[in-house]
Amino acid sequence: MTEPAPRTVVLVVDDSPETLAMLTEALERTGAVVLVATDGERALAAVERVAPDLILLDAVMPGLDGFETCRRLKKLSALTHVPVIFMTGLKETDRIVEGLEAGGVDYVTKPIVIDELLARIRVHIDNARLSRSARAALDTTGRFLFAADRNGRLLWSTPQATRLLATASPNFSAEDLALPEIVAKWLVARSEGRSDQPSVSLQAGAEGASLVVAFVGQSDRDELLLRVTQEGGSDYAALFKDRLGVTTREADVLLWIARGKSNRDIGEILGMSPRTVNKHLEQIYVKLGVENRAAAAAAAVRVLQ
Numbered sequence: 001m002t003e004p005a006p007r008t009v010v011l012v013v014d015d016s017p018e019t020l021a022m023l024t025e026a027l028e029r030t031g032a033v034v035l036v037a038t039d040g041e042r043a044l045a046a047v048e049r050v051a052p053d054l055i056l057l058d059a060v061m062p063g064l065d066g067f068e069t070c071r072r073l074k075k076l077s078a079l080t081h082v083p084v085i086f087m088t089g090l091k092e093t094d095r096i097v098e099g100l101e102a103g104g105v106d107y108v109t110k111p112i113v114i115d116e117l118l119a120r121i122r123v124h125i126d127n128a129r130l131s132r133s134a135r136a137a138l139d140t141t142g143r144f145l146f147a148a149d150r151n152g153r154l155l156w157s158t159p160q161a162t163r164l165l166a167t168a169s170p171n172f173s174a175e176d177l178a179l180p181e182i183v184a185k186w187l188v189a190r191s192e193g194r195s196d197q198p199s200v201s202l203q204a205g206a207e208g209a210s211l212v213v214a215f216v217g218q219s220d221r222d223e224l225l226l227r228v229t230q231e232g233g234s235d236y237a238a239l240f241k242d243r244l245g246v247t248t249r250e251a252d253v254l255l256w257i258a259r260g261k262s263n264r265d266i267g268e269i270l271g272m273s274p275r276t277v278n279k280h281l282e283q284i285y286v287k288l289g290v291e292n293r294a295a296a297a298a299a300a301v302r303v304l305q
Contacts, residue, residue: 008032008125011052013043013069014087015061019112023056026114027121040064044072051078054125056117059088059099059107067095067102074103080155083124087112144229149222150191152184164228168202168211183213187224190215243303245287253280257293258300 010032012023017038024034035052037043039061055073059066066086073079086099086107096107105124108117144164146157157165169180178184182202189195199214216225230252240251256266263274263281285291288299 008054009035009050009052010054010056010121011035011037011043011046012056013037013040013061013066014056014058015039016058019058019087019110022114023112023117026118030118040066040069040072043069047073047076047079052082053128054121055079055082055084056121057084057086057104059086059095067098070099070102070104081128083128085117085120085124145216145225145227147223147225148179148183148187150187150224152179152187154179155223161228164211164230167230186213239303240300244299246284250280250284250287253277254284254296254300257281257284258297258304260297 008031010027012020012027012034013036014020014023015038020036020038024036027034035046035050037046041064043055043057057066057070061069064072070084070086073082073084083105084103086096086104087110088096088099088107089110096104099107106120108120144158144161146161146165147155149155165180179187180202183200186195186197186200190197199212201210201212203210211228211230213226213228216227218224240246240254241248244251244254246254253266263277266272266277267274281293281296284296288296290296290299
């Protein structure tokens, strides 16, 4: 039996009971689960219990206004990619840039046209789900990728990239949203046009190894895609060089061969073409005196045991 699709959860934040009632009724007619909060503090408390799929946020509220509420919500890793749509009065539209800079993706003006709002909600939820699916695919295929904004703030990271970054910054975690300082400064310099340096290196651990963080591309207006790889100085490289007579780069390739990665995967991890990977592999076969990939992987495993 097929599991029913999960219902969309929308958090509506507004200090007007009439607006809350109108939006709740309209959203529930679409089958959504609606959470309500009458101010920013209550919104922050609500998301501690349930992470919504989308947030409708009144821009101007007493106490904690919508802009500051959005900034605080976006500091929570679980909500980084949850779309926020601001609701604002016509006379307040000149402040909407502030809302977009705070992390919002869109806005609607009051009085709200329900059909227009529902259409915008569908588009943003579909886009957010596609983005989540792409990140999940990266996670499951073992990519060493992460994304950050122009200010050097981590947006998301695959588990493998998180593990490598943690070797350079012991207190680093994907929940902290803070990249190593040298990486953050490099991203800021790039965004401000003070540097066109394609990558930055940082020390990883106490074994002389280094990490290289390289710019891959830009997925949207403020999400920079980056790759992290490990180079030189690592235990496995020294072992392979000493016992198998391979170079450092061949050692990198051999390690990922032993971990079952394809040439295409290794190329993405190490920042080289599959053809270059294959050339390294040919040299590895000669140096190890083996004829195939499986035999090379077995030789690497024996060294690492």
